[in-house]
Amino acid sequence: MVEKKNILIVTESINIEDSSGSKANVDVIRNLKQSGFDLKVYHYTRKATSLKGIDCVSISEQKFTFMYVLSKLQVMLWKVFKININPFFEKRWGFSFSHFNDVYSIKTALQKETNFKPDWVLTLSKAASFRAHKAVLKLDKWHSKWLAYVHDPYPMHFYPRPYNWVAPGYYQQQEFFRAVSKQSAHAIFPSQLLKEWMGSYYPDFLERGIVIPHQISDFKIDRSILPLYFKKERFTILHAGSLMKPRNPKGLIEGFELFLNKHPEAKADTQLLLLGHKAYFKTYLDAKEQQISQLYVSPGYVSYKDVQGMQEHASVNVILEAKSEISPFLPGKFPHCVKANKPILYLGPSYSEVSRLLGERYEFVAEIDDVDRIATHIETMYDYWKNKSELQYLNRPDLKTYMWFTTLKQLIMQL
Structure with missing residues (x-):
């Protein structure tokens, strides 16, 4: 078997603070580097950033194009007149003006690569971007080497219920991804169920x-200094992540x-x-925070460094998903x-990737609205913590x- 060691990576961002997707992508990149592969990373972060020990090339936005002018015109119309012309054009073309220009910018940068x-x-x-994928789709010479990472269902109308968003350009997006499925050498999925779902x-x-799967990275972050609201000496249940509309925290709070x-002795x-x-x-959480002194709700985004530190020092980490069949x-x-090595309280469907990985015998699982079961799980985990049990x-x-x-x-060497 001929070893394949050189990997060109095309990503929209390596800024770990801009999204959960970027965090996961950076962990993949770092673990590929640790695996001994030679990497070159083209990124469209729009911010001065780099990854230590990895050759990174920042892609510049092309600003002298028709689509760039249209994208700025669209922004101006929205800011000044509150007129949004995007849906009208997306319904016909499938994508926004900025999307087209970003794809062109990425493609232009990649076409200049001759040494690697x-x-x-x-x-x-x-x-729901996939700009890097669309850029490489336009470069036939790399299709036989193309590993297309699919982190979520796409287009968004393929999300399982209760997600129900249908994009104006859903048909063109659907056909774009059909081309990705046919032209890439392999698609990569972080989840077995996602592979089956998209398949x-x-x-x-x-x-x-x-x-x-998403990767555990041993990248060192100073986690010794934690926010003042985090009390190390307490039994701490932590949920980190945006509460999108389907991720209702009501069952967790009422169970707590x-x-x-x-x-009452646990208060x-x-x-x-x-x-x-x-x-x-916001309204519900603000009210509950006033009623329950043991509840803290952050006013907004919390930095990756702080979240990682708190996850490692927490007693329980919560994963909260939507109420759904899958x-x-x-x-x-x-x-x-x-990595934190603390019990995971998983609140989500039994038919899920998290449940599959944790296994049928894993104890701390409940539907997001099963208040009694959530309370029972918290009680058990509190007892383990209080008694300093190995559990x-x-x-x-x-x-x-x-x-x-x-x-x-x-996995990469077996391809």
């Missing part, structure tokens, strides 16, 4: 798709409240922290929670290995 001879070309994206729409993903009512040494954007539930997602925080730790070396760079290297 990649064995694989890996495209990484975030949210039900695009059969080529089932045939040539592979699963590479029920636990406190049953065990002195217990806290529940909710970190991240909360717009959809969740094919692997949350970006999952490897961080495994206060997650202790899942199998999951650490699954998301470690040595396994990643094996």
